């Protein structure tokens with residue numbers, strides 16, 4: 356051991372300790388303490404294997420195991436003192452182990468390096484997030500399904516370009532988000548499956564000359580197999596990037612729904628009431644009820660995208676294998692995960708509480724000549740017109756209604772006949788918004804019967 360003030364874990368070749376600025380830039384303990392439990396779990400699996408393979412003695416293995424158990428209790432009780440001088444979580448724990456059990460502690464790091472250690476710790480942490488994110492997305496999907504069920508036949512405007520396009524149903528609109536978050540669920544599951552391999556035993560980069568049993572540690576940590584290439588094992592951060600990209604797409608969906616809630620809850624739209632529990636008031640305008648949760652979700656999503664891009668940039672120029680740049684992988688993933696969970700919880704709460712206002716949805720559904728396509732389809736079906744001609748005739752009827760400042764269904768039959776003489780009474784049947792949606796029975800269409808089929812399919816799929 357050196358008698359100068361060099362680092363006690365790796366300072367053997369150093370005559371001097373680090374500059375305080377060096378320590379500040381180098382230390383990760385401020386954030387990687389979030390990996391403490393995973394670090395201990397990994398060390399427990401490693402030491403059990405070292406013992407089983409007779410790489411260390413049974414008594415050393417036991418002493419290490421007991422010591423790690425005490426450290427875990429200290430951490431859980433909030434009594435562990437993290438030290439910046441000890442740089443990171445791995446060395447903080449190993450140093451404490453030495454305090455508690457003495458010399459056998461020095462054998463824990465046999466046949467491993469912090470490179471495979473951190474890669475394994477971080478994988479375990481990200482794996483937990485992938486599991487928790489799937490649960491959180493499921494909760495949101497359930498809330499959306501309840502909304503869809505309640506309003507499977509409530510008619511509302513469907514938009515393209517945020518212009519009234521064709522009437523749709525509330526249930527259909529909710530189910531569109533079920534599809535989106537359903538894909539998120541699959542993506543998170545895919546990522547989990549792909550990442551579930553253990554880097555432990557890759558050591559610094561080249562593997563180890565000790566007779567380790569990598570399959571044993573992989574199994575103990577719940578991995579499907581050990582990573583097959585030691586260079587890749589220590590330098591791969593795809594698992595974190597896949598989490599961030601799945602999180603980003605999910606966040607994008609959350610942001611789109613937030614945007615709709617902001618629009619729908621405005622005094623001009625009044626499609627929904629957002630509950631008091633998820634709104635705030637204004638300190639100056641007494642009438643205001645602001646959809647702050649939706650706005651904050653919309654904004655927080657930026658951090659998740661930022662983390663995704665940020666980690667891509669950290670990784671993109673790195674030669675194999677480990678570079679210290681990779682220590683910068685954690686903070687942004689932690690922040691992205693925290694914000695994803697907060698956003699999902701807030702959205703689930705808002706969606707469960709939200710009250711659609713069916714009368715307003717319906718009144719708005721007929722605005723903007725939303726049934727013009729139904730009229731054109733009627734001309735094709737009943738008058739045997741080519742669709743292009745029907746489109747033209749309908750356009751002329753829309754222009755007439757616009758001139759008279761009324762809706763299509765308010766035009767008299769005589770007015771209609773001035774545009775096309777063969778139009779008869781039965782045209783009014785397709786001009787009602789309810790008829791319009793009921794007629795869209797194509798698979799995946801907006802007809803309430805179709806929407807109900809999709810609700811049943813999703814409930815079966817999610818075993819609800």
Ligand code: ARG
Nearest residue numbers: 383443469470473677681682
């Ligand atoms: N704190 C480091 C990190 O998070 C641990 C790995 C250090 N490895 C090394 N070769 N310096 O990346």
